[in-house]
Amino acid sequence: MSEDSDFPIDNLPYGVFSTPGTGRRVGVAIGRWVLDLGAVLDDPDFRTPSLNAHLSRGPERWAQVRARLVELLTDERRRPLVEPYLVPLDRVTLHLPFEVADYVDFYASEHHAANLGRMLRPGQDPLPPNWRHLPLGYHGRAGTVVVSGTPVIRPCGQRMEHGAPGPVDGPSRRLDVEVELGFVVGVPTAPGESVPTRRFDRHVFGVVLLNDWSARDLQAWEYVPLGPFLGKSFATSISPWVVPMAALGAARVPGPPQSPEPIGYLREEPHWSLDITFELELNGEVVSRPPFAQMYWSPAQLLAHLTANGATLRTGDLYASGTVSGPNPGEAGSLIELTWGGTRPLRLRDGSSRAFLEDGDVVTIRASAPSASGGRIGFGELTGTVLPAVSRPER
Amino acid sequence: MSEDSDFPIDNLPYGVFSTPGTGRRVGVAIGRWVLDLGAVLDDPDFRTPSLNAHLSRGPERWAQVRARLVELLTDERRRPLVEPYLVPLDRVTLHLPFEVADYVDFYASEHHAANLGRMLRPGQDPLPPNWRHLPLGYHGRAGTVVVSGTPVIRPCGQRMEHGAPGPVDGPSRRLDVEVELGFVVGVPTAPGESVPTRRFDRHVFGVVLLNDWSARDLQAWEYVPLGPFLGKSFATSISPWVVPMAALGAARVPGPPQSPEPIGYLREEPHWSLDITFELELNGEVVSRPPFAQMYWSPAQLLAHLTANGATLRTGDLYASGTVSGPNPGEAGSLIELTWGGTRPLRLRDGSSRAFLEDGDVVTIRASAPSASGGRIGFGELTGTVLPAVSRPER
Structure with missing residues (x-):
């Protein structure tokens, strides 16, 4: 069957x-x-x-x-x-398979964080000083989480061009994707309760594929000091199928070494990850194969951190890994990395090239993992088409 | 009556x-x-x-x-x-008077932003370079918005002491409040639709008092580069009464001058604000009277910005002004400003002093505004008591 x-x-x-x-x-x-x-x-x-x-x-x-x-x-x-x-x-x-309560996005790939650091802060330590001590994260917009197949309208907003006297407003010119894994919370917590790493399985039901669409020009101008806002809040797509954690037993693998040793509430024994390989397709052509297994912070560490201050969980909470990028060429989960800030455009088979997304582009994410019987399971397809920006109404 | x-x-x-x-x-x-x-x-x-x-x-x-x-x-x-x-x-x-959909917190007081800039980045321009060009904001945790009277458990988390070799984990030592006004969205929007400033009244039903409880030590260590997260996500309190915009007609006053002139979608004619005066009470003693009228970015500009990228609104969306702080002594809306980072503790009438909140402290926010008939209207009471931190479970 x-x-x-x-x-x-x-x-x-x-x-x-x-x-x-x-x-x-x-x-x-x-x-x-x-x-x-x-x-x-x-x-x-x-x-x-x-x-x-x-x-x-x-x-x-x-x-x-x-x-x-x-x-x-x-x-x-x-x-x-x-x-x-x-x-x-x-x-x-x-x-949409569940009603999204709160949506949190992490930044758990060392390779992704370091790539962005090298581009944004050349000559400095590519990782922020707190990065190896805690899983950095922020809240995203739950109301714009949409199911695969929902078109994504190019966002408008302010961008500041290098050397310009002031910002300009208009459609984003640096529209990007982020290949991520999303975790779906089932069981809520009480106020003040934090979830130890060993209790991950009591709370998390399963995972979805997630595309954290990002307008890099809006994001670059707005994100200091309060973090990403309009550069991300226009749309986040998830796959229609929630793969239960129970189906991912054979995909559990040791996580990468962590140094320094994580602080108390972030320790876990064993430190585990998931052997999931993604495919990022642009207009039908695979442009990257990001591997999840090497993500620095584990799914259980992300949840332990999210609740470390006693913030309650609700049924339907969604938290995402952050962009999945591996150490090798062709393993990055975003165009800004694959094209090094747009300076090395991708050449596609149809003869065109892409620094960032164009109107009409179709982005599809797939993934697979080892199954209990020695085969593979898949996650279905997460797809979205870029529609042109909507002009602003008169004031 | x-x-x-x-x-x-x-x-x-x-x-x-x-x-x-x-x-x-x-x-x-x-x-x-x-x-x-x-x-x-x-x-x-x-x-x-x-x-x-x-x-x-x-x-x-x-x-x-x-x-x-x-x-x-x-x-x-x-x-x-x-x-x-x-x-x-x-x-x-x-x-809780409504089901909170998404919660966004802004940073619209020039005096608050400049005070924090002077403390955190001494010797530099107190305002970030983007501050006068767009209303900075971020998404908060909708699931931890609670109604007045709900106790607030002191959050735990990582803090990095000055000169320490690494972070430590434990109950926050710099628990603070933020006096804010929250705006309650009634009418949703379609994907790609942005709300011009003149259409504010079509979407916003009314306002609540809001206390954005903040753990300054957690926040300082985590917030670069993704913004506030666990330092804020444990609790946000709102008043039980939603005062309709229709009751605030007599409170509309001209907003403060804005320079440079706001970019297209942020312009409004007239630029308006609300003549609301808050009282911040600590254990029954008024310690500050923050005035809303001088907030740099107006309620309509905040909504125009929130939707400028086409992000949809849902019924029950809540967006807050950010800390309301005036230019004069005794007008700041947070303890970190009133005590200048804890260096000038408040002396209370009971003989005690406070740099930040202690367990058992009761914080109450009230406010009033001119009414249509020449009197005053109030907003009821927003109150919360600080409970001791909950110890973490074994891993």
């Missing part, structure tokens, strides 16, 4: 789908089908237009439902029970 | 209340009473546990309901209709 697919039985990612004339409901992807959980399971959590109810239940329930699905989908005798509720993937519309 | 109160007939702020044994519903404060709108009006928007439904309706509906309330509360013949639904304020519990 699921050969040569992103979605073998080892995966079972959750999404929200609809078909013409029917309402949104929760389903699980299997091969080229979606299993309608609202119909096949006697569970009101799945007869809702978001995954939030199931997210809130916690790891014991998550495991029960997953075990039940594996049983339904592998036991030949159950096939008559299941088949009526398998809908072909190419006939469904996929929606 | 409303003499000597924050809530005369010129005010009519909206909140969400409950009484023992009854559910949450929307009410309006009048004198020492709450008028139960769910009961007195035939309108399902008010029989819900948040103001969001009414917020979403837009200015024509907002005006209709306000006119109807004035009629009900001033026409003697209607008194029998109204009296059964007036609940004494001292018998209700007040809740």
